[in-house]
Amino acid sequence: MSETLPVAAFWILALASLGGAVAMMATRNVVHAAFWLLEVMLATAGIYLLLSAEFLALVQVLVYAGAVAVLTLFTVMLTLRRREDAVREFPVAWGSMAIASLFTGGILLVLARFRPALAQVPETIPGVEAFGEQMFTTWALPFELASIVLLAALVGAVWWTGGEDL
Amino acid sequence: MADVWRLIPEFLVLGGALVALFAERARSDSRVSAGIAAAFAAAAAVAAAVIGPGGDLFGGQLSLDHIAVFARVAIGALATAWLLWVWGRGVTGERCAEAAALALFSVAGGMLMASARDLIVLYVSLELSTIPAYVLMGYRRDDARGLEGALKYFLLSMLTSLVMLYGLSFVFGISGSTSYGQISLGAAGPLGQVAFVLVLVGLFAKLSAAPFHYWTPDAYAGAQAGAVAYVSTVPKIAGVVALVRLVGAMAPNVAGASGVLVVAAVFSMVLGNLAAFPQSDVRRMMAYSGVAHTGYILLATGAGTAGGPAAVFYAVAYAVPSMAVMMLAEEEGPALDDLGGLASRRPAVAWASLAWLLSLVGIPPVVGFFGKLYLFTSAVRAGFIWPVLVAVAMSVVSAGYYFRLIRSAFLGQRKGAPVVERRTSAATAFVLITVIVLALGVLASPVLAFLGMRF
Numbered sequence: 115m116s117e118t119l120p121v122a123a124f125w126i127l128a129l130a131s132l133g134g135a136v137a138m139m140a141t142r143n144v145v146h147a148a149f150w151l152l153e154v155m156l157a158t159a160g161i162y163l164l165l166s167a168e169f170l171a172l173v174q175v176l177v178y179a180g181a182v183a184v185l186t187l188f189t190v191m192l193t194l195r196r197r198e199d200a201v202r203e204f205p206v207a208w209g210s211m212a213i214a215s216l217f218t219g220g221i222l223l224v225l226a227r228f229r230p231a232l233a234q235v236p237e238t239i240p241g242v243e244a245f246g247e248q249m250f251t252t253w254a255l256p257f258e259l260a261s262i263v264l265l266a267a268l269v270g271a272v273w274w275t276g277g278e279d280l
Numbered sequence: 281m282a283d284v285w286r287l288i289p290e291f292l293v294l295g296g297a298l299v300a301l302f303a304e305r306a307r308s309d310s311r312v313s314a315g316i317a318a319a320f321a322a323a324a325a326v327a328a329a330v331i332g333p334g335g336d337l338f339g340g341q342l343s344l345d346h347i348a349v350f351a352r353v354a355i356g357a358l359a360t361a362w363l364l365w366v367w368g369r370g371v372t373g374e375r376c377a378e379a380a381a382l383a384l385f386s387v388a389g390g391m392l393m394a395s396a397r398d399l400i401v402l403y404v405s406l407e408l409s410t411i412p413a414y415v416l417m418g419y420r421r422d423d424a425r426g427l428e429g430a431l432k433y434f435l436l437s438m439l440t441s442l443v444m445l446y447g448l449s450f451v452f453g454i455s456g457s458t459s460y461g462q463i464s465l466g467a468a469g470p471l472g473q474v475a476f477v478l479v480l481v482g483l484f485a486k487l488s489a490a491p492f493h494y495w496t497p498d499a500y501a502g503a504q505a506g507a508v509a510y511v512s513t514v515p516k517i518a519g520v521v522a523l524v525r526l527v528g529a530m531a532p533n534v535a536g537a538s539g540v541l542v543v544a545a546v547f548s549m550v551l552g553n554l555a556a557f558p559q560s561d562v563r564r565m566m567a568y569s570g571v572a573h574t575g576y577i578l579l580a581t582g583a584g585t586a587g588g589p590a591a592v593f594y595a596v597a598y599a600v601p602s603m604a605v606m607m608l609a610e611e612e613g614p615a616l617d618d619l620g621g622l623a624s625r626r627p628a629v630a631w632a633s634l635a636w637l638l639s640l641v642g643i644p645p646v647v648g649f650f651g652k653l654y655l656f657t658s659a660v661r662a663g664f665i666w667p668v669l670v671a672v673a674m675s676v677v678s679a680g681y682y683f684r685l686i687r688s689a690f691l692g693q694r695k696g697a698p699v700v701e702r703r704t705s706a707a708t709a710f711v712l713i714t715v716i717v718l719a720l721g722v723l724a725s726p727v728l729a730f731l732g733m734r735f
Contacts, residue, residue: 252339253400254338255337255401256398259389259405260404262385263389263408263411266382266385266408266411266412267411269381269382270378270411270412273382273415273419274415274418274421
């Protein structure tokens with residue numbers, strides 16, 4: 115029981131992320147592709163959670179699923195004039211395929227070569243709680259500063275994009 | 281945490297930014313925002329002076345030493361002068377509530393950057409002080425050229441910021457800590473040198489030092505001179521303090537560290553001064569002369585911690601008059617010949633501009649002379665004889681183009697000059713700047729002693 119449940123979850127998430135990636139490449143509709151990308155990112159976040167890398171899972175959801183995917187969708191939807199423009203040709207790009215294969219091969223090689231180094235993972239990984247405590251005590255000042263940076267950027271962005279009756 | 285009250289200047293500035301943003305709801309004129317912002321900036325400068333030097337804050341992430349106090353007061357005072365001027369003149373064709381608020385955000389970032397002694401705090405406050413600057417550079421939204429300059433500035437500045445962040449990650453990896461007190465790059469050998477240079481790239485670009493100065497003239501010439509008056513001065517003071525502190529923490533034990541700084545200094549001085557000479561646009565001329573002045577400052581930075589006080593003092597000695605020259609360029613027009621006949625039209629401003637320009641050349645008794653004197657003294661003590669000779673020669677060259685401005689103002693003629701309205705607040709800004717230029721000249725040695733210079 116204790117073993118089968120995580121393994122089953124892993125297989126579901128792994129298939130979801132791989133299947134999502136394939137579906138993203140296969141679809142001809144750019145908007146659909148963006149949604150498949152979102153699905154892949156969420157599935158990857160689930161795998162991180164299974165590995166008890168809670169913080170990484172959180173960042174994956176917040177940054178990749180939350181910000182990057184939404185930004186992609188915004189860009190696609192703002193640049194499309196008509197609904198039909200979203201459907202694109204599907205040319206087979208041999209160059210891109212070669213680069214992707216090389217990249218995959220390189221990663222597999224590294225994993226195979228450096229397996230001993232990867233095995234030395236600490237027994238327990240500090241959870242989100244410990245991280246949060248650090249962030250709001252030791253690193254409170256940079257954290258608060260970052261929020262002011264965002265506020266300043268927000269004011270600037272509103273100013274640039276705002277209309278005359280701002 | 282009990283010492284958080286020492287950050288009252290920063291809180292005042294941030295509160296002022298929020299008040300300025302919404303002040304025009306009460307009164308229909310948006311210029312009143314700049315006036316309110318000026319009051320907050322002045323209060324912050326006074327508060328910083330009254331609070332004075334103190335210990336470390338947040339476990340050593342901030343250090344309110346003498347240099348930090350001087351930089352905070354200078355940043356607050358200069359921001360006050362700029363906001364007073366905006367109060368009087370406004371921003372052509374646009375409201376100025378956002379400009380005032382963004383300037384105050386940038387002031388808060390600058391004040392924190394001047395006291396940062398931690399890599400993360402440094403980086404975040406650096407961004408806080410420059411992000412508003414991007415917007416100010418392209419503040420007129422209908423002006424395509426201004427937006428182009430702002431975009432160029434934004435892209436280059438972001439790129440170099442990321443290179444710097446990459447370098448900072450190396451520094452953290454080598455030292456195992458982000459605190460300045462625990463940085464030691466010496467043991468890492470070539471990796472330490474790489475990290476040092478990568479970190480410098482970001483700061484060099486922000487200060488527009490020689491190999492990374494290309495964005496400056498285009499960005500300045502595209503923007504309004506009034507906005508450049510702020511962007512080219514206040515963040516620079518904080519940048520120099522950050523550079524002095526970072527070099528002090530990183531440079532020991534890194535082979536060739538001061539060599540990198542001195543080579544960049546010589547390139548900046550020669551390139552900046554020679555390129556400023558043929559310019560006919562005051563903004564471009566000041567952009568190149570800014571590159572040259574950064575070169576002088578780098579010379580003292582290369583001298584190590586002993587040169588720190590002189591570098592910070594000179595950053596202020598450069599920023600104060602150069603802000604005034606930019607404001608004048610906004611009022612009279614950006615071309616060199618636009619200053620023609622200034623002495624007969626506005627004699628008081630013409631004579632004040634004489635003081636500013638003499639300070640930029642470095643002629644006694646104004647502040648620029650003493651700044652250069654102590655700068656070159658600390659460089660000579662560190663053994664940089666030839667670079668200092670180059671610097672002195674280049675100062676003479678710089679007199680050539682600054683005197684062209686003076687000649688235009690006193691001997692030139694101009695037909696159809698614009699009638700510049702009299703505004704009390706704008707005049708107050710000019711008076712404030714001129715008083716600082718003259719008073720810092722008289723008080724140069726006590727101030728430098730306060731900063732920790734050994735005579």
